[in-house]
Amino acid sequence: MNYKNVLISLIFIVFFNCKNNKDEIVKNKVTVEHSNSAVAKKEQNKYDLKSILGKWTWQSEDKSQQFTIDFIKFSNDSIYAKYCAVYNNGAKLDCDFDEAIINIRGIVENEKKLKVKFNSFFHAKNGSAEIIITDNRELRWKVVDAPNGEFYAPNECILKQKKLLKVADNKSVSLPLDFENLKNCSQNCSQIYPKYTSIELPNVAKIALEVTQYQPEIIYLINNGNLNFQTYVVQYSGDAISQTLINIKDDKLISSQNIGYQLEAEDESYQSFVINEKLDITIIDINFRTKVKKVLNSLKINSQGKIIKTK
Numbered sequence: 001m002n003y004k005n006v007l008i009s010l011i012f013i014v015f016f017n018c019k020n021n022k023d024e025i026v027k028n029k030v031t032v033e034h035s036n037s038a039v040a041k042k043e044q045n046k047y048d049l050k051s052i053l054g055k056w057t058w059q060s061e062d063k064s065q066q067f068t069i070d071f072i073k074f075s076n077d078s079i080y081a082k083y084c085a086v087y088n089n090g091a092k093l094d095c096d097f098d099e100a101i102i103n104i105r106g107i108v109e110n111e112k113k114l115k116v117k118f119n120s121f122f123h124a125k126n127g128s129a130e131i132i133i134t135d136n137r138e139l140r141w142k143v144v145d146a147p148n149g150e151f152y153a154p155n156e157c158i159l160k161q162k163k164l165l166k167v168a169d170n171k172s173v174s175l176p177l178d179f180e181n182l183k184n185c186s187q188n189c190s191q192i193y194p195k196y197t198s199i200e201l202p203n204v205a206k207i208a209l210e211v212t213q214y215q216p217e218i219i220y221l222i223n224n225g226n227l228n229f230q231t232y233v234v235q236y237s238g239d240a241i242s243q244t245l246i247n248i249k250d251d252k253l254i255s256s257q258n259i260g261y262q263l264e265a266e267d268e269s270y271q272s273f274v275i276n277e278k279l280d281i282t283i284i285d286i287n288f289r290t291k292v293k294k295v296l297n298s299l300k301i302n303s304q305g306k307i308i309k310t311k
Contacts, residue, residue: 056139056159059199064089066199067154068162069104069131069141077108079116087152090198090205090215094152096121097203097251106131124149134158171196172223173233176276179243179260180286195220203251208234211256212244224279229254229305231279239263243273245281247305254305259283271296280310 057068066086073080081104084095096103106116114131127147132140139159146155171194173182182193196219198205208216214236222231229249236242243260246253259281262270267288274282279301285294298311 052133052139052161055162057162058141058154058157058159060154063197063199065152065154066202067141067157067159068202069139069159072102074108079106079108079114080104081116083118083153084202085120085152085154086199086202086205090202092152093198093202093206093209094121095202095206097206099251118147118153120147120149120151120153122150122152124151127151127153129153137161172221174223175279176274177222177233178274179233179272193220204230204232204234204246204248207248207251207253208232208244208246211246211253212236212242214238222275224301225277227303227305231301231305233259235260245275245301245307247301247307249305255301255307257281257299257307281307 053071053074055068055070057066059066065088066084068084069081070083071079071081080102082096082102083104084093084097086093086095103121104116104118106114109115112133116129116131118127118129119125120127124147126145127143128145129141129143132142134140140156141154141159142156143153173193182189185193196204198216198219201219201221204219205216208219212234216234217237218235220233220235222233224231229247232246232248234244234246236244240261240263242258242262244256245259246256248254259273260271260283262272269285269287272284272286274284276282281299281301282295283297283299285296286292297309299307300310301307
């Protein structure tokens, strides 16, 4: 009887030892799985942060303001970026188009939140903001402390990833361009003569403002035959309506030329222009009353983007 009790006790002990070992194995397996999951999650978060590199943009409902952040680099837990804030339809441009200049620096607080310091391009210093990656893959910008001085970044907004603008999207004006036909266009004008605002092309608007000291009202991108620079006709309105041709490469001005001018009926004539497929420019004086035309100047855009006189 004693022998039988000892045998039962041994079987009972072995059974529970096996069960405990099994539980330990299962427990360890679960621990490993959670550990792997955490590593995968960490790697995924790291990838998510990298994926916000590039440009993100916001525009106000009335389209008078636009705000763009260009995330340039992540280095360890640090972020480097720059913003461009367009205010009051381009009347104020809180931007700098030198790629080497950065005005946002910060740290990664966690996988969904950045804490940054920023300066404006109007010399306002030491602003702070937070940038949160939302579940909708958008960015929430919120100013925590405004910088000391003039700045035009919004206090709070939601930014979406910006799609690159392509000339192939039929947003350029084909040559030849007779500006009189453009002015008098009555059908399919937005397709034949597509135009941009200063908010849509803030870099061009800023360069145009520096050239003439006036804020452009309309910008036309001219199809120059895929040369390695961009050609624009920029229109200004005020006491007079004028047009200036500018050539730009890498956000830097190559050349500019006033090509059109009209002071309503106060003058006997006004100045218009024609650009042909060879990038020859003919500047014309047109009589208001008789519509008689007289050639004032003949110019050409060369392959380097310079505007040269031909006659």
